[in-house]
Amino acid sequence: xxxxxxxxxxxxxxxxxxxxxxxxxxxxxxxxxxxxxxxxxxxxxxxxxxxxxxxxxxxxxxxxxxxxxxxxxxxxxxxxxxxxxxxxxxxxxxxxxxxxx
Amino acid sequence: xxxxxxxxxxxxxxxxxxxxxxxxxxxxxxxxxxxxxxxxxxxxxxxxxxxxxxxxxxxxxxxxxxxxxxxxxxxxxxxxxxxxxxxxxxxxxxxxxxxxxxxxxxxxxxxxxxxxxxxxxxxxxxxxxxxxxxxxxxxxxxxxxxxxxxxxxxxxxxxxxxxxxxxxxxxxxxxxxxxxxxxxxxxxxxxxxxxxxxxxxxxxxxxxxxxxxxxxxxxxxxxxxxxxxxxxxxxxxxxxxxxxxxxxxxxxxxxxxxxxxxxxxxxxxxxxxxxxxxxxxxxxxxxxxxxxxxxxxxxxxxxxxxxxxxxxxxxxxxxxxxx
Numbered sequence: 520x521x522x523x524x525x526x527x528x529x530x531x532x533x534x535x536x537x538x539x540x541x542x543x544x545x546x547x548x549x550x551x552x553x554x555x556x557x558x559x560x561x562x563x564x565x566x567x568x569x570x571x572x573x574x575x576x577x578x579x580x581x582x583x584x585x586x587x588x589x590x591x592x593x594x595x596x597x598x599x600x601x602x603x604x605x606x607x608x609x610x611x612x613x614x615x616x617x618x619x620x
Numbered sequence: 621x622x623x624x625x626x627x628x629x630x631x632x633x634x635x636x637x638x639x640x641x642x643x644x645x646x647x648x649x650x651x652x653x654x655x656x657x658x659x660x661x662x663x664x665x666x667x668x669x670x671x672x673x674x675x676x677x678x679x680x681x682x683x684x685x686x687x688x689x690x691x692x693x694x695x696x697x698x699x700x701x702x703x704x705x706x707x708x709x710x711x712x713x714x715x716x717x718x719x720x721x722x723x724x725x726x727x728x729x730x731x732x733x734x735x736x737x738x739x740x741x742x743x744x745x746x747x748x749x750x751x752x753x754x755x756x757x758x759x760x761x762x763x764x765x766x767x768x769x770x771x772x773x774x775x776x777x778x779x780x781x782x783x784x785x786x787x788x789x790x791x792x793x794x795x796x797x798x799x800x801x802x803x804x805x806x807x808x809x810x811x812x813x814x815x816x817x818x819x820x821x822x823x824x825x826x827x828x829x830x831x832x833x834x835x836x837x838x839x840x841x842x843x844x845x846x847x848x849x850x851x852x853x854x855x856x857x858x859x860x861x862x863x864x865x866x867x868x869x870x871x872x873x874x875x876x877x878x879x880x881x882x883x884x885x886x887x888x889x890x891x892x893x894x895x896x897x898x899x900x901x902x903x904x905x906x907x908x909x910x911x912x913x914x915x916x917x918x919x920x921x922x923x924x925x926x927x928x929x930x931x932x933x934x935x936x937x938x939x940x941x942x943x
Contacts, residue, residue, distance in 0.1 A: 529927055531673035532711050535900060537932055540668040546883065547901035549923050589923045592699070608790055609741075611681070611859065611905065614922035615879030 520544060521557035522620065524578035525570030539564055548619060549585035552578045579619050589614040632658070648940075658940040664913065667933025668897045669873075669885070672916065673712035675926030677704045679919050680905035681859065683728030683737060683773065688914040688930055690732040692753065693907050697724040698924045701742040705758065707732055708916065713928070717757040721749050727773025727782050728907075734777040736799065739785070741769035746788045750804070752777055764804045765797055770859075772819025772828040777801065779823035781842070784831070786815035792832060796847075798823065810847045812838050818872060818908070820864030827867045827888060830857045830875060839893070841867035851892045855884040861908025863915035863931070864888065871896075871912050871931065874920060876904030881922070885931070887912055901927050 522544065528551050535545060543564065544556030553570065555561040565572070573581070593613045597606070607613075633649045647661040675693060682696030691708035695701075703719040719737060726740025733755035740747055748767035751758045764782065771785025778801030787793040794809040810828065817831030824844035830836055830853055837852035853872060860875025868890030875882055883898035903920030910916045915931035 529671060529674065531671060531928070534671035537668040537670040540670060540897065540900070541666075545900050546898075547927070585923055589921075596699075605790070608786075611921075612876070612878040617880055 522575075523555045523557050523561060523565065524573040524575055524619075525553050525555065525565050525568075526551045526573060526578075526581065527553060527565075527568040527570040534568060535564065546620075548578075548582045549589075550581035552581050552619070554578070554619060575619070582619055583616050586614050586616045590616075651939075660938045660940055662936035662938055664933050664935050666897060667887075667913070667931055669899050669917070669929040669931050671900070672710075672918075672928035672930045673708070674928055675706055675713050675919055676715050677702060677706070678924050678926035679704070679724075680903075680921035680924050681724040682905075682907045682919050683726045683740075684907035684909045684916070684918065685728045685730045685735050686732040686909050686916075688910045688916045688932075691909055691916050691918070692728075692730075692732045692735050693918055694719055694728060694735070694737055694753075694758075695723040695726045695740060696907075696919060705753070708918075708928070713918075713926075717753075719751055719758050720760050721747070721751070723747070723749075725769040725786075727768075727771045727780075727785075729773050729775045729780050730777040736773075736775075736777045736780050738773065738780070738782055738799070738804075739764055739768040739771060741786075746786060746790075750799070762803050765806055766793075766795060768793065768795070768797070770815035770817070772817045772826075772831075772862075774819040774821045774826050775799075775823040781807075781819070781821075781823055781826055783819055783826070783828050783842070784810045784812075784814055784817055808846055810840055811849050812840065814838070814858075816858035818860045818862035818875070820862045820870040821866050825866040825868075827864065827870045829853055829862070829870070829872055829888075830860050832858050836877060839888070843867060853886055853893050854895055855882060855886065857882055857884070857904070859904040859906075861906040861917045861920075863908050863910040863912065865911050869912050871908075871910075871915050873908060873915070873917055873931070874899055874903050874906045881920070896933075899929055901925065901929070903927075 679696030735753035814831035857875030864870030906920030
């Protein structure tokens with residue numbers, strides 16, 4: 520399956536509809552990155568949301584950058600005397616970077 | 621009509637219109653909008669997630685209750701613990717009265733006008749506080765017997781269950797507590813101790829699934845008397861979202877099996893979990909509420925989000941014209 524990549528801010532209700540979800544692949548990622556199935560319905564959705572087109576590598580860089588920022592927040596959120604296990608209990612696992620499709 | 625009552629023991633219900641989201645498979649009803657029109661509720665069609673209005677305060681490890689069209693989200697964390705409470709009207713979230721205590725990993729159940737928040741943690745230690753919401757404000761009521769966080773909470777404000785979770789000092793517990801609208805009491809334990817699990821249902825018919833105990837897919841059902849181990853989730857996870865009304869009708873969505881969150885959604889039919897349509901945004905630590913036909917997913921991480929998605933899966937309705 521081929522994909523397109525864009526950024527757009529999710530405005531909430533009707534940003535993507537039930538009908539649209541049945542017509543093309545869609546997944547949202549950190550940094551308002553959206554991966555969209557490459558068909559006419561996907562193109563129409565990108566137009567509807569005024570998506571800013573990105574290459575896959577540009578989209579990946581945005582996603583990774585946001586997660587790295589979250590990792591920094593996690594790393595700096597410490598409580599005096601807290602063990603690493605206790606920190607994970609409090610904050611859950613450290614955010615991890617990943618490769619988009 | 622008389623024959624139907626004689627055979628089934630109950631009369632045919634009269635309902636206005638299709639009411640697909642509120643019906644159950646196999647139900648026969650009389651459509652009051654028609655003349656001589658009976659309708660039969662068929663199998664559940666494939667559901668999908670659509671976007672809803674975002675929380676005003678983005679957060680994770682929050683709790684919630686209510687329905688898709690009248691939801692309630694409360695507590696959580698995002699650079700600190702939160703006491704914000706918000707109401708959803710099917711389109712947007714509106715800030716309401718705050719919890720009296722800032723809290724994440726708390727349990728929640730009930731409705732938008734009769735909600736219940738219990739337990740939770742705010743810095744690695746479990747608490748036992750309980751608060752009731754009346755549609756306007758939160759009031760502190762009697763504490764849980766044992767302070768617990770990351771439990772599965774389900775039921776109503778006057779008939780709630782807190783199952784398993786993490787009890788002081790940060791240990792997974794098999795303990796289950798029941799609330800009768802006034803006091804908490806200990807009841808039958810679950811089979812597998814775990815935290816970060818999810819629950820759905822009512823006090824006499826519930827289900828818990830996922831959580832920290834390997835392989836993180838265990839499911840147990842509750843019949844009001846005993847817990848029974850049943851089929852595992854297909855996709856293991858903890859801190860997932862959940863919705864459902866009984867031990868035979870539930871949805872599991874999102875969650876994480878470290879380090880990555882999932883978009884996976886599964887539906888429970890009383891026997892097994894079946895994979896259905898994915899969330900658009902992968903996340904763990906999200907809130908969930910509703911039914912297998914009309915559910916709501918909100919908040920979560922990473923990164924911390926206020927995004928909301930609405931699940932809709934309608935039953936096929938067949939018309940039987942007896943005129």
